[in-house]
Amino acid sequence: MRGSPFSDRNTKTSDKTTINVTDGTLIPLKDEGALLSAWNISFFGAIALLILLPILSPDPYLRILSFVPDGLVATFSVTLISIFFALLIGLFAGLGRISQKRSINRIATVYVEIIRGIPLLVQLFYIYYALGPLLRLEGPTAAIVAMSICYGAYMAEIFRAGMQAIPRGQMEAALALGMSRSMAMRKIIIPQTIRIILPPIGNEFIALLKDSSLVSILAVSDLLRRGREYASTTFRYFESYTVIALIYLVMTLFFSRLVAMMEEKLRHRGKVH
Amino acid sequence: MEKYIEIIDAVKNFGSVKALQGVSIPVKKGEVVLIIGPSGSGKSTLLRSINRLERLDSGRILIDGESVTDPGADIRHIREEVGMVFQSFNLFPHLTVLDNITLAPICVLKKSKDEAIESARRLLAKVGLSDKEKAWPEQLSGGQQQRVAIARALAMNPKVMLFDEPTSALDPEMIKEVLDVMTELAREGMTMLVVSHEMGFARAAAHRIIFMDAGQIVEEAPPDTFFTSPREERTRKFLEHIL
Numbered sequence: 001m002r003g004s005p006f007s008d009r010n011t012k013t014s015d016k017t018t019i020n021v022t023d024g025t026l027i028p029l030k031d032e033g034a035l036l037s038a039w040n041i042s043f044f045g046a047i048a049l050l051i052l053l054p055i056l057s058p059d060p061y062l063r064i065l066s067f068v069p070d071g072l073v074a075t076f077s078v079t080l081i082s083i084f085f086a087l088l089i090g091l092f093a094g095l096g097r098i099s100q101k102r103s104i105n106r107i108a109t110v111y112v113e114i115i116r117g118i119p120l121l122v123q124l125f126y127i128y129y130a131l132g133p134l135l136r137l138e139g140p141t142a143a144i145v146a147m148s149i150c151y152g153a154y155m156a157e158i159f160r161a162g163m164q165a166i167p168r169g170q171m172e173a174a175l176a177l178g179m180s181r182s183m184a185m186r187k188i189i190i191p192q193t194i195r196i197i198l199p200p201i202g203n204e205f206i207a208l209l210k211d212s213s214l215v216s217i218l219a220v221s222d223l224l225r226r227g228r229e230y231a232s233t234t235f236r237y238f239e240s241y242t243v244i245a246l247i248y249l250v251m252t253l254f255f256s257r258l259v260a261m262m263e264e265k266l267r268h269r270g271k272v273h
Numbered sequence: 274m275e276k277y278i279e280i281i282d283a284v285k286n287f288g289s290v291k292a293l294q295g296v297s298i299p300v301k302k303g304e305v306v307l308i309i310g311p312s313g314s315g316k317s318t319l320l321r322s323i324n325r326l327e328r329l330d331s332g333r334i335l336i337d338g339e340s341v342t343d344p345g346a347d348i349r350h351i352r353e354e355v356g357m358v359f360q361s362f363n364l365f366p367h368l369t370v371l372d373n374i375t376l377a378p379i380c381v382l383k384k385s386k387d388e389a390i391e392s393a394r395r396l397l398a399k400v401g402l403s404d405k406e407k408a409w410p411e412q413l414s415g416g417q418q419q420r421v422a423i424a425r426a427l428a429m430n431p432k433v434m435l436f437d438e439p440t441s442a443l444d445p446e447m448i449k450e451v452l453d454v455m456t457e458l459a460r461e462g463m464t465m466l467v468v469s470h471e472m473g474f475a476r477a478a479a480h481r482i483i484f485m486d487a488g489q490i491v492e493e494a495p496p497d498t499f500f501t502s503p504r505e506e507r508t509r510k511f512l513e514h515i516l
Contacts, residue, residue: 172326173363173422177377177429178353187376191367 029260043253046246053243060236064227064243071226072247078143078222079212083205085148090155095185097160108156115153121214123150128218143215151208158204162197163189195266202259206252213248223247277302277464278323278433283332285318285488292318294488295332303462307475307496310485311511316468319485320435323466324348324355336433353381356426360438362418364410364425370397371406374425382429389428396424400454416447423454434458436467452477470515472500484508 028039054062096108115123127135127149128142137145166189174184216225224244231240278300285293292315300306308316321327323334325341325348334341341351365373374393378384384392397403400420410418419439426434436455440448452474459465459478467479475482475496483493484505492505500516503509 167361167363169359169361169363170365173357173359173365174377176324176326176352176355176357177425178349178381179377180349183380187380188365192365195367 028257029264039253039257042249043257046249046253050243050246050250060230060234060239061243064230064236064240067230068223068226068243068247071221071223074140074220075209075212075222075224078140078147078215078220079205079209081144082147082151082212083208085144086151086155086204086208087201089148089152090159093152093156094159094163097156098163112153112156115150116157120147120150120211121217124214124218139215139219143212143218143220147208147212147215151204154204155201158197158200159193162193162200165196166192198266199259199263202255202262206255206259209252209255210248275302276300277304277337278466279333279335280319280323281333281335283319283322283334284330285315285322285327286330291488293322293329293332296485296488296490298483298490300464300466302464304480305459305463305465305467305478307479307482308466308468308485309470309475309482309511309515310491313487314485315488316485317437320437320466320468323433323435324352324357326357349381353429354432356429356431356434358419358422358426358434358436358439360441362410362415362422362442364418364422366410368410369406370402370408370410370413370421373410373421374428377425378428393424393428396427397421399427399457400424401450414447415443416450419443419447419451420454423451423458427458433464433466436465436469438468440469440471472516476500484511486511 028036050065054065093108093111096104097112099105099108118126124143124146127146128137128139131137132142135142170188170192171181171184174188175181179187212222213224216222216228219225221229227240227244231237234240276299278298280296280298280300283293283296290313294315296315296319298306298319308319310316318327322329323336323341325346329342332342336351336355339351340346341348364370365376368376371390371393374396375386375389378389378392379386394403394406397406400423402417402420402424405413405417405421410421413421423439439455440451443451448471452471455465455467455474456478467474469475479496481493482496482499484491484499484503484507486507492499492503492508494503499508500512503512
């Protein structure tokens with residue numbers, strides 16, 4: 001899963017305005033030919049297999065394919081709801097990380113350090129089983145809570161890095177115009193931050209999509225669990241998990257291309273207009 | 274005329290660096306004061322304390338009788354009336370030229386959008402950039418960006434304008450277009466404090482030149498006497514370097 005809290009190898013700050021967090025899949029940009037062709041091979045290869053296998057051998061592939069869509073819905077719901085709350089937590093924790101108020105800064109930093117130091121799987125167990133008697137959360141709810149809290153810490157670091165990448169003169173110009181610090185954050189700093197953190201956030205989304213497979217352990221009928229259910233009743237382990245792997249692959253590659261397109265569009269905004 | 278800005282015994286240290294060591298300057302309404310001095314002499318720090326981008330360690334600053342340095346000061350209100358132009362322009366890159374100028378009047382002064390746009394267009398005409406209102410900052414040259422920055426500051430209807438090395442980041446051929454705007458502003462009677470080494474501007478528009486070194490005022494005089502017969506040896510040495 002994720003690195004230790006002290007390792008920054010996931011976060012590379014190359015210069016003042018671009019931050020580059022590599023974690024999900026490789027993001028193929030238009031100008032990177034080799035990577036783009038690797039993406040094409042993987043993406044269209046996976047799609048071709050998902051079409052050909054059920055045609056060539058409907059039993060079991062077509063059956064598997066018709067068995068797993070509920071899981072897909074669960075996987076997406078858990079991912080989307082978690083990313084929403086993770087962004088919310090991340091924004092406030094990130095603001096806390098750069099806060100000049102020492103107590104707020106301390107709380108936010110301790111949160112980030114603790115959460116980044118504990119594997120997501122352990123956090124899932126902790127909220128579902130260890131705090132189960134106390135919180136009494138259903139499997140899906142516990143999964144969303146754990147993933148939001150976990151990814152919130154990673155998002156916080158992205159927000160922090162993004163906000164710190166904005167030149168100090170931007171805040172000074174806003175203050176000099178009579179804006180309050182919070183208005184300057186809302187009108188000047190955060191809009192510019194979002195522009196540079198969208199790619200890393202897209203990356204986190206892809207990572208979260210993959211990590212959401214962990215929630216199958218908490219009795220959540222996600223994509224992986226549906227595959228396992230099919231496999232355990234039919235003993236078609238190879239075929240079931242092949243289909244599951246291909247579906248994950250298509251999804252993550254699709255989203256990584258989407259992130260790349262978004263990045264290209266953002267890069268050009270402000271130049272062509 | 275009475276004192277409009279009063280800087281009284283301003284002291285500021287950055288760690289062991291003594292940026293300001295007891296600087297006092299009175300500025301009259303409509304006066305244009307040019308502050309010059311070698312880098313590290315404290316001139317930018319002084320300018321930035323006037324709208325409290327830097328906080329003084331001791332001393333007081335009053336603008337039109339209102340204290341800037343008092344801990345309970347309504348600093349946001351004071352900043353509304355003190356325009357500032359920076360060396361690095363600091364336009365907001367995610368907003369068009371027009372939005373750069375109208376943002377603060379709309380959000381801070383609560384002007385209506387139409388009213389803000391109308392006055393922004395008037396200011397853009399004044400700085401000679403009427404055709405650029407839809408442009409993004411990065412599409413403009415440095416000189417154009419700085420003129421937009423001046424228009425943005427003027428849109429707040431300030432009583433005082435602070436210029437922190439407004440032409441230092443510009444290519445030589447763009448300096449004039451910015452100085453022309455500043456000279457025009459000075460003629461209209463704006464109270465201005467300018468940190469700059471532009472001697473042409475000093476001769477054309479400044480009422481008084483203050484030479485600072487090592488956090489202290491070394492000498493001050495009207496431009497003609499300042500350039501022709503400086504009293505202090507340090508001033509003479511410095512002038513030899515920049516003239």
